[in-house]
Amino acid sequence: MKTELLRARSGRQRRRAATRGASGTPAGQRARQWIAGIAGQVVAFAALALAACTGLPGQPDPAARPIRPADVKDVNVLYAGNCAGCHGAEGKLGAARPLADGLYWHVVRDADVRDVVTRGIEGTEMPAFAMSEGGALTDTQIDLLVTGLRARWQGTPLANRGLPAWSVGSAPAGDLGATQRGAAVFAARCALCHGATGEGGLAPGSLVDPSYLALVSDQALRSAVIFGRTDLGMPDYRGGRGETPLTNGEISDVVAWLGSHRVASPRWPATPQRANPAREEKP
Amino acid sequence: MASNDDDTHVPGGATGTPGRLGRLGAWLDARLRFSEQIWPELAHHVPRSSASFWYVFGSATLLCFVLQLVTGICLSLVYSPSAAEAWASLEWLTYREPTGWFLRALHYWGSNFMVALMTIHVVQVFFFGAYKYPRELTWVVGCFLFLLTLAMAFTGQVMRFDQDAYWGLGIGAAIAGRFPFVGAIVVDLMLGGPIIAAETLSRFFTLHVFVVPALLLALVALHLWLVLKVGINEWPMPGRLVTRERYLEEYHQLVAEDGEPFVPDGVQKDLVFSGLVMVALVTCAAVLGPSGPNGEPDPTLINTLPRPDFWFLPLFAAFALLPAYMETALMLAAPPVLFLLAVALPFYSGTGEKSWKVRPGAWILVVTVFVTLGTLAWLGIRSPWSPQMDAWSATPTPVEMVRGRTPLQLQGALIVQSRQCRNCHALGGAGGQRGPALDDVATRLTRDQLIRQVIQGDGDMPAYGKNLLPAEVDALVAFLVTLHPANEPPARDAATLGPGVAGAAR
Numbered sequence: 199m200k201t202e203l204l205r206a207r208s209g210r211q212r213r214r215a216a217t218r219g220a221s222g223t224p225a226g227q228r229a230r231q232w233i234a235g236i237a238g239q240v241v242a243f244a245a246l247a248l249a250a251c252t253g254l255p256g257q258p259d260p261a262a263r264p265i266r267p268a269d270v271k272d273v274n275v276l277y278a279g280n281c282a283g284c285h286g287a288e289g290k291l292g293a294a295r296p297l298a299d300g301l302y303w304h305v306v307r308d309a310d311v312r313d314v315v316t317r318g319i320e321g322t323e324m325p326a327f328a329m330s331e332g333g334a335l336t337d338t339q340i341d342l343l344v345t346g347l348r349a350r351w352q353g354t355p356l357a358n359r360g361l362p363a364w365s366v367g368s369a370p371a372g373d374l375g376a377t378q379r380g381a382a383v384f385a386a387r388c389a390l391c392h393g394a395t396g397e398g399g400l401a402p403g404s405l406v407d408p409s410y411l412a413l414v415s416d417q418a419l420r421s422a423v424i425f426g427r428t429d430l431g432m433p434d435y436r437g438g439r440g441e442t443p444l445t446n447g448e449i450s451d452v453v454a455w456l457g458s459h460r461v462a463s464p465r466w467p468a469t470p471q472r473a474n475p476a477r478e479e480k481p
Numbered sequence: 482m483a484s485n486d487d488d489t490h491v492p493g494g495a496t497g498t499p500g501r502l503g504r505l506g507a508w509l510d511a512r513l514r515f516s517e518q519i520w521p522e523l524a525h526h527v528p529r530s531s532a533s534f535w536y537v538f539g540s541a542t543l544l545c546f547v548l549q550l551v552t553g554i555c556l557s558l559v560y561s562p563s564a565a566e567a568w569a570s571l572e573w574l575t576y577r578e579p580t581g582w583f584l585r586a587l588h589y590w591g592s593n594f595m596v597a598l599m600t601i602h603v604v605q606v607f608f609f610g611a612y613k614y615p616r617e618l619t620w621v622v623g624c625f626l627f628l629l630t631l632a633m634a635f636t637g638q639v640m641r642f643d644q645d646a647y648w649g650l651g652i653g654a655a656i657a658g659r660f661p662f663v664g665a666i667v668v669d670l671m672l673g674g675p676i677i678a679a680e681t682l683s684r685f686f687t688l689h690v691f692v693v694p695a696l697l698l699a700l701v702a703l704h705l706w707l708v709l710k711v712g713i714n715e716w717p718m719p720g721r722l723v724t725r726e727r728y729l730e731e732y733h734q735l736v737a738e739d740g741e742p743f744v745p746d747g748v749q750k751d752l753v754f755s756g757l758v759m760v761a762l763v764t765c766a767a768v769l770g771p772s773g774p775n776g777e778p779d780p781t782l783i784n785t786l787p788r789p790d791f792w793f794l795p796l797f798a799a800f801a802l803l804p805a806y807m808e809t810a811l812m813l814a815a816p817p818v819l820f821l822l823a824v825a826l827p828f829y830s831g832t833g834e835k836s837w838k839v840r841p842g843a844w845i846l847v848v849t850v851f852v853t854l855g856t857l858a859w860l861g862i863r864s865p866w867s868p869q870m871d872a873w874s875a876t877p878t879p880v881e882m883v884r885g886r887t888p889l890q891l892q893g894a895l896i897v898q899s900r901q902c903r904n905c906h907a908l909g910g911a912g913g914q915r916g917p918a919l920d921d922v923a924t925r926l927t928r929d930q931l932i933r934q935v936i937q938g939d940g941d942m943p944a945y946g947k948n949l950l951p952a953e954v955d956a957l958v959a960f961l962v963t964l965h966p967a968n969e970p971p972a973r974d975a976a977t978l979g980p981g982v983a984g985a986a987r
Contacts, residue, residue, distance in 0.1 A: 292878060293897075
């Protein structure tokens with residue numbers, strides 16, 4: 199066929215030769231074969247495309263589709279994304295106070311929690327979360343969080359009688375009477391773990407460290423006394439076995455005593471040679 | 482109907498008495514003169530040696546291109562190229578339209594395959610010396626096809642108009658904006674304004690659907706025409722040198738002595754390979770699915786980690802990793818210079834040896850290019866592009882770093898969270914990767930050095946001096962010095978040894 203092709207001269211002759219070649223000779227058979235091949239591919243392609251209707255592994259899962267953060271309604275997702283960093287993955291053993299604490303939810307009201315989440319707590323590390331305050335949560339989401347977390351962690355109802363008040367407002371500064379009473383309460387109820395001076399005992403670290411006290415509000419101290427940190431072994435206001443619960447007044451007094459250790463302007467972290475490392479910048 | 486007796490001759494068609502279909506074909510052929518004009522063209526002889534599996538990548542790229550046209554047209558039936566609706570229309574296509582996701586997957590993988598096969602094709606052409614005399618123009622056109630294909634890939638990624646697209650656009654605009662004098666104008670043209678806005682998508686849609694494909698079609702036609710007219714490169718043999726004087730003569734002789742018709746013999750391996758490519762493509766689409774759209778493109782949403790499509794990773798990695806003063810020069814000057822060098826290749830290396838076996842320079846070049854690109858891509862995958870913006874609130878302090886800590890240290894742990902240190906620093910394997918993990922930072926830095934690091938910052942670490950109260954620094958450092966393995970003591974505070982030693986330690 200090749201020689202024939204080469205010899206063919208006029209257009210018509212060449213055409214004839216090509217035509218004959220394509221139909222009768224092995225080349226023609228091959229031509230048919232690959233036409234059939236293409237057809238086969240197209241059919242296979244179409245079949246696969248049809249099979250696509252019926253759950254192939256590549257089909258995107260609608261459940262995994264991205265949701266706008268403001269549309270998230272699942273309380274657990276909201277908690278994990280916004281709160282878990284400080285309050286712990288399971289609501290305890292975080293750097294900040296635990297929220298998986300039934301007593302806590304019995305003492306605080308929804309409005310208090312909503313307010314704290316919305317606006318944050320001035321002077322502490324608790325940031326404001328409401329969009330209106332520069333945070334990332336909508337008001338609906340904050341409501342969902344408050345009710346959802348209460349449902350998740352409040353646990354069985356407690357007798358409401360005798361629960362201490364979560365917040366009593368700030369005690370008048372320099373109330374010497376309160377401070378003295380607070381020292382007595384501390385010596386009787388706290389010193390066993392925190393040391394007679396509050397600078398540490400069985401429980402590590404000082405409660406009267408000026409830097410620490412500069413970073414916590416009286417309310418945070420009050421919460422610490424009321425709710426303890428049961429996740430870390432610190433009992434709540436009811437104390438250990440056989441002890442009587444602290445009264446509202448005692449709680450206020452001991453907070454006043456702790457607060458009396460605050461200093462006007464806490465030092466820069468001290469090192470033996472320099473009080474102010476920032477001065478290093480200008481040798 | 483024409484009564485020409487040639488009407489019955491259809492190449493590859495039925496012999497003997499033609500059926501109704503055969504007669505229609507014959508009539509068309511009589512009018513179109515296909516068998517007279519095109520068939521001889523297709524059946525032109527090519528060197529038998531080039532009917533090899535090494536020569537199939539060009540046609541496979543072409544197959545991908547055709548597939549992209551088909552799937553692209555289908556997609557454009559549903560896709561709504563407006564900034565407000567694009568994302569939603571893809572959502573709809575992906576999750577509601579029964580086979581919509583598959584169509585998107587085909588188009589996505591088609592683009593990946595096309596870029597990959599095209600790259601292999603270029604390397605093969607380069608190794609086989611096929612760009613040399615007399616195929617210079619084929620090579621030049623091919624270079625522009627390469628560029629246009631990348632342009633399709635880039636504009637296509639923008640079509641998703643999700644956060645990745647935003648990100649890619651942002652970087653692209655940042656690069657364009659650096660051109661001296663014309664930068665702002667280029668950005669303006671590209672985005673339809675100084676920022677990514679509604680018009681941006683319209684522009685990219687026009688590019689992706691009209692402008693670039695039209696150019697591609699025209700150049701593909703030219704490329705193929707040249708392949709047909711100049712002839713397929715013969716299998717290169719070491720010692721068979723290309724000279725402008727003798728090459729054509731030698732080639733024609735080779736084809737005459739040892740040639741075969743391109744259709745049907747020459748293209749057989751192309752068809753087999755194209756079939757395999759198609760199967761691979763459909764499998765990828767069916768198993769791996771489409772890409773995105775990931776989150777809705779809301780510039781206020783920062784808690785995702787956007788990445789460009791794979792092919793642009795090296796470029797973006799270079800962009801992210803180069804020191805700022807080199808960036809501008811490299812970003813602006815390097816690509817055009819490299820491209821011009823590539824286009825001009827047949828004009829400064831147009832004759833001589835073709836075979837890769839005796840061209841060590843070719844090997845060195847290709848290996849260098851791919852090692853560089855590969856390294857950059859790897860860095861692009863590995864490197865922490867941006868801080869992990871939600872780590873501070875979503876990644877708890879590891880429990881063992883909470884237990885047994887003093888009240889002050891716990892306040893420090895709290896500051897590490899609330900001041901978003903975690904967005905850049907991992908603890909217990911979780912958190913951002915922008916800075917080093919802090920799990921055992923106390924073994925590396927003394928208390929003094931920690932204070933200094935936090936207050937003054939360093940490298941990519943912001944200085945916190947003005948934003949932290951003394952008590953906060955105190956608490957923070959009190960926590961950081963506890964971060965060392967139990968069996969490994971913290972770094973010794975040289976300051977306690979005396980002023981002279983403290984100075985020397987720095």
